[in-house]
Amino acid sequence: MRANSLTQIKPASETGRHGEMRCVECPIRYRAVCAQCESDELSLLEGMKFYRSFEPGQPIVWEGDRMDFVASVVIGVATLTQTLEDGRTQMVGLLLPSDFLGRPGRDHAAYNASATSKVVLCCFRRKPFDELMRTMPHIAHRLLEMTLDELDAAREWMLLLGRKTAREKIASFITIIARREAALRKSRPGGRMEIELPLTRDAMADYLGLTLETVSRQVSALKKDGVITLNGKRGVILHDFARLVGESGDDADGGLLA
């Protein structure tokens, strides 16, 4: 088993700070940890938050680093990865807008986090945030809900890693992305869809527990079999969503949790 190449390491400093953005206008207002906050609570958060940006490929935090903040992803895609001593890596989290980074009460990062696209984080210093957890039940409650959802997603992912074939893994991954894109447009996935993969082949391999060659081959196979058409490196045209789901190995009713 060969180690996948690590994302190249660049300095971990943030590349920018942002001026004001009002929470009520925030694109993740209704999905993030703050989703259930009232306007008076929001204005409290307003005074505490600060923004940090990262460029594609940049590390956000490294496993074991001191981490004195927690954050919500506002824009972009970030990944959490774990590493074996010989360098093999496995992605263990894919953070999209509204997802939460960091753990209240823990002051060191448990995973490597990197930006795979331009990323903007809405950050809170950890200590004050821990305090919020005690004083604002809406935050604690929402965080529990989000953590339970993440646990469900992790378990779906475990099924994929442990038991699916390479082809099923690829089909499942594309299905997940298609579902999410549909959700963003507030529509149901189905029929013909055009989507954009948020990861390189190499990152897909890290996500799926494969090598990038196998990822490439199976993507090509799905293309050859008429399940998908490629459009540049990242673009995928799905001719029939149901057909793809059929390739994923899941139960017909599967993916409710994804």
Add this chain to the structure above:
Amino acid sequence: MRANSLTQIKPASETGRHGEMRCVECPIRYRAVCAQCESDELSLLEGMKFYRSFEPGQPIVWEGDRMDFVASVVIGVATLTQTLEDGRTQMVGLLLPSDFLGRPGRDHAAYNASATSKVVLCCFRRKPFDELMRTMPHIAHRLLEMTLDELDAAREWMLLLGRKTAREKIASFITIIARREAALRKSRPGGRMEIELPLTRDAMADYLGLTLETVSRQVSALKKDGVITLNGKRGVILHDFARLVGESGDDADGGLLA
């Protein structure tokens, strides 16, 4: 890829109810969801709880079933598994004493849960428990903490499933069990240890994303190489804990989260 044989299905009814047990004497008093409750809170729980028992191999709930209770494992070992449409199964949770079963706010089971040994659950009907989540911050807080721990464990498990070799998977599994047995005795794992595997080869295969034949072969290989000695079907003697950790593929400091 062949499906592992499912645990045989027996009627899902509980096999017994228990009389009183006082919370203050409960063996999981300081680790379960109720860990942070004060004595007045405990007496409230005392009036709501009820016990259910299950025999080895018995299903507790089936994916999709209505589930009108949540519970803590008091005694025994239970598993959560997911299934692909053709019957392949992957274990996604291993529930030990003090672990929590069910999700507040969700009325249908997301996974199959079965007893692998005699199991005793401390149960609460879901509706009243949901109410407790709002009125007793100690419960909600502890449940968040436990869920975050489970998420960490799930991510460790994902690394195992996605990137470890069969030998490393076996070594990792034995390491996890050894760590837990040490924790029960409030000692540090290390040196020579005698442990008891809580799962059959078949269940280990479901846990590790392998077949039972591969599990058996790799256990034999570790024996041949002098890392372990077998003692009956379930007994394992570890001659040197560090040696086993070295076989697991993890970083030297790994497993902090397990």
Add this chain to the structure above:
DNA sequence: CGTCACTTTGACATTGATCAATTAACGTGG
């Protein structure tokens, strides 16, 4: 002592990994 469930071991097939070129897509500067 026999039965049954679990485990081990063997022979062979298959999947996906590895090593190695080659090709395609995209950004840059002319």
Add this chain to the structure above:
DNA sequence: CCACGTTAATTGATCAATGTCAAAGTGACG
């Protein structure tokens, strides 16, 4: 707008790890 250079993606040939099918061994328990 095009040629170039760089990075990502594809494809091919081969091999090792693990799955599959089959049979025999082991231990617990009635």
